[in-house]
Amino acid sequence: MNHSIMSNKLTCFLFLTSLLFIFACSKDKDTGFSKPEDSPCNVQRVYRDGELIRDIEELSSTLVKLTGYNSDTISSEYTYEKYSDGRDKKRTFDTKGGTIFIDEYKYIGEDEFPDTIRSSRISNGITEFTDYTLIFYNEGACHISRSEYYDASGVLLSYTEYNYTDDNCSYNGKSYSIVDGLEELSREFEYNYDSQNNPYLSYLLPFSNTHNIINSENTYSTSGETYSRTYTYEYNEQGYPTARTITLTLGSTGETTETEYTYSYLCD
Numbered sequence: 001m002n003h004s005i006m007s008n009k010l011t012c013f014l015f016l017t018s019l020l021f022i023f024a025c026s027k028d029k030d031t032g033f034s035k036p037e038d039s040p041c042n043v044q045r046v047y048r049d050g051e052l053i054r055d056i057e058e059l060s061s062t063l064v065k066l067t068g069y070n071s072d073t074i075s076s077e078y079t080y081e082k083y084s085d086g087r088d089k090k091r092t093f094d095t096k097g098g099t100i101f102i103d104e105y106k107y108i109g110e111d112e113f114p115d116t117i118r119s120s121r122i123s124n125g126i127t128e129f130t131d132y133t134l135i136f137y138n139e140g141a142c143h144i145s146r147s148e149y150y151d152a153s154g155v156l157l158s159y160t161e162y163n164y165t166d167d168n169c170s171y172n173g174k175s176y177s178i179v180d181g182l183e184e185l186s187r188e189f190e191y192n193y194d195s196q197n198n199p200y201l202s203y204l205l206p207f208s209n210t211h212n213i214i215n216s217e218n219t220y221s222t223s224g225e226t227y228s229r230t231y232t233y234e235y236n237e238q239g240y241p242t243a244r245t246i247t248l249t250l251g252s253t254g255e256t257t258e259t260e261y262t263y264s265y266l267c268d
Contacts, residue, residue, distance in 0.1 A: 043240075052069050063082070066078040066079070066080075098123060101120075114135060132150050141169070146162065147159065155178075158176060160173060173188075191215075225251060244262075244263075246261070
């Protein structure tokens, strides 16, 4: 695959995972994920170290727009489009740099969980199918057990397996890259969650965790580097975080950095 495409897709993927607090699982299979009308609070704005980085607007019952800011300048736009029954239909990420990424969610019959995510991008007015992801589920409360990432021609590039450790859908697992037909371990990870409400509860993917991450650890095989993060929160009366502090520690040096996020909500 073209390295430029891979780099842009990685940038988009990192944005999405940070936005959704790292996708994992929906806690209750009967409800799938909490739709906007089920959530007493909807996050409106997000600040990082006191600076606005995200503004969220519900355009309709099936369409939500997130606007990203960098130094008071719009840097990206991210839209969620859902079917009338609440299932995800399409998500569009506009980098404001001439490239638009599109993820379309495909379902088998009336199943509430997507079996395939089809990705494409628009650059210079040309739409190009770039890759797709297959999602596999288990019968437990924490649904997703494996994801497989393919290029446009159907070649398997990588896969990730998940193991769940508690009722909050905390998990650990491993990611593998496929190089010349051989599997190579690329990442080992662990994520632990509390029992409070994710601020993006209304907008989560159906396999995203509805709670808040409290600590994580990622070890990358290529560099051998381990990244450990701890998360501390302040909550409102409805159980949503109003402030989140992330402390990142590099395993090789012990160096730490701290970042604070604050959230404003519209609550019923």
